[in-house]
Amino acid sequence: MDCKYFGKCASCVLHDMNYEEQLNHKIKREKERFSDLTTMEFDIIKSEEEHFRNRAEFRIWKNFDNEDNLTLSYAMNGYDKNVVEINECKIVSSHISDVMPKLLDKIQNDQTLSFKIFSIEFLGSTIDDLLVTMIYHRKLDSTWIEKAKELEKELNIKIIGRSRKQKEILSVDYINEELEIDGRNYKFAYEEGGFTQPNTKVNIKMIEWVLENTSESSSDLCELYCGGGNFTIPLSTKFNKVLATEISKTSIKSALRNCSLNEIDNIEFIRMSAEEFTEALEFKRDFRRLKDVDLKSYDFDTIFMDPPRAGLDDITRDLGKDFNKIIYISCNPETLHRDLQELTKTHKIVRFALFDQFSYTNHIESGVVLEKR
Template identity: 45%
Template sequence: MSRPQFDPSTYAAQLAEKTQRLRELLAPFAAPEPEVFDSPREHYRLRAEFRLWREGEDRHYAMFEAGDKHTPIFFEQFPIASRRINELMPRLKAAWQASPALGFKLFQVEFLTTLSGDALITLCYHRPLDAAWQAAAEQLASELQVSIVGRSRGKRLVIGKDYVEEELQVAGRLFRYRQPEGAFTQPNGAVCQKMLGWAYEALGQRDDDLLELYCGNGNFTLPLATRVRQVLATEISKTSVNAALANLADNGVDNVRLVRLSAEELTEALNEVRPFRRLADIDLKSYQFGSVFVDPPRAGMDVDTCELTRRFDNILYISCNPETLAANIAQLHDSHRISRCALFDQFPYTHHMEAGVLLQRR
């Protein structure tokens, strides 16, 4: 993980630069003025990863500038990370310094926290984990009130849970999420909550069905399912699928069918190119899709998936890479126009940003 250039005094200027960049990317498509959702200036990041770097007899939390893996930058506190992470950092360091069972050949530490206060720590080792490690980790988990996952080559030991539990509020309703260790989750919880609210409002209340591609752990699925008759959602990661199924059950959302398929595979299924056993009990023709929701990886949608979305009157698109978002919109611009767009500043003090657009049929 590279180090963000943290300087709250520059926040307004960097957000203005991002807003202008999004305007320029979407200008060829006559986009309206973007709605801008800012971030807390500090303590906004719910996860953090550190390498441990030895200097003398001590090891320190370390990060590196992009492209330089040899010049560590040491941290005692990390102001962009959640207050929970900052509270845990010195206590964990004291623990590995005091306990050979915990500290021996420990080379990386990962923190995963939530707005609701849950926390999980992953400890990565260049050695096998043994009974002494497990006993020390159980004691530490109890003292810190966290879950701990130990990782070494070919082994993963879990003390407590292998996920954290988050609570996010959308339109007055509280949704609860299991967020697994090692799986993707939105790093900026405050901005994620704003993204969910924007998507919920942009979709509107509908009496038809929603197709969702790249649904992950159901982050958007849960609130959007309350706006439509039923949802067919797809995700390829088995870990994320299992988390999404648990989240649907935990929140009593019963109008979603979730299928472990990639977006490309679902495109083939809908185009009747080939059948899939995972769709054997789903009648695709029974759905009345009026909208599609996509939140693809940085590469954006491939050409065929992008062409699939053209079938729908409404395309609700969340993007972590506005350049590939613009490329996808260019493919769809002859049939769909941008009626709403938004900037979500998930990553302050970096050039990265999330964007959202609602594309509607002309």
């Protein structure tokens, strides 16, 4: 990928390597990190080299020309801690890339839309559904709503306006997505403010990797940190029943909607933390949220975990040891290594994968399958 902002914009830190070089750099680093736990070959899931992100956010930078006319640009942080003004971004999806200049031009030429705008967030899908959140340092009034509705219609996008303690939804606050996963079509709705995987093509391959390493079973699946059901819904086809937990209200709302969209009826979603669920599953504490859930009716064999960067806490890590099979998706190799040092005392690593969700950065995600010794 050739980008005129390489070396200036601090988003793509591995700009001095081509894609294969940076990927090999990350693979070598992670093999060294986990060499005390496994010497097996890793499965490598590559990213597209450009236009791979379906989620992005930019500051809006204001300048005035020689005739004192307002000019706007997108902006990112630079290496020298100064702002780098940009007029394009090669890593965002083609649809977002196409809308970015058109949107900025419309905002710049409208005093109501441009007044005290601070940043813009994009959330897109592979079926060209696009949600744009415009964030302001002022209260949004009826005039702004009228202008934004015109803009929404003209650019065929969905717009949300945000300011302090204010959220204006002009049509809906989610996008629609359709993904073909392992030969089957799935529908998803991704809400503004909820977590979504930013690299859709890699996300599909991640899910397919998990499915490949999950045999059809008459037993049940336990899932922690389920988000909006990204893995849960495809995995439900492999198990009798699924019990999935998530702490975020927004994500649980999305998960329930996505379950309905795909006509899945064997998943029970519970809004509670992994720590709380561990206490409930071990019958150490009663929760009113579980009054209609019969935990004793589940015959768990596999646990699927996709924790945040902090990884697993001690209690949840110990819970994982009780399952015959553990599937662990990690966004932080440091905490994954820490957790695996404990989990490998009772389980052996049988598959290991690296998922390059974030090209041109040092970040890489991992997947590990463990089976009881």
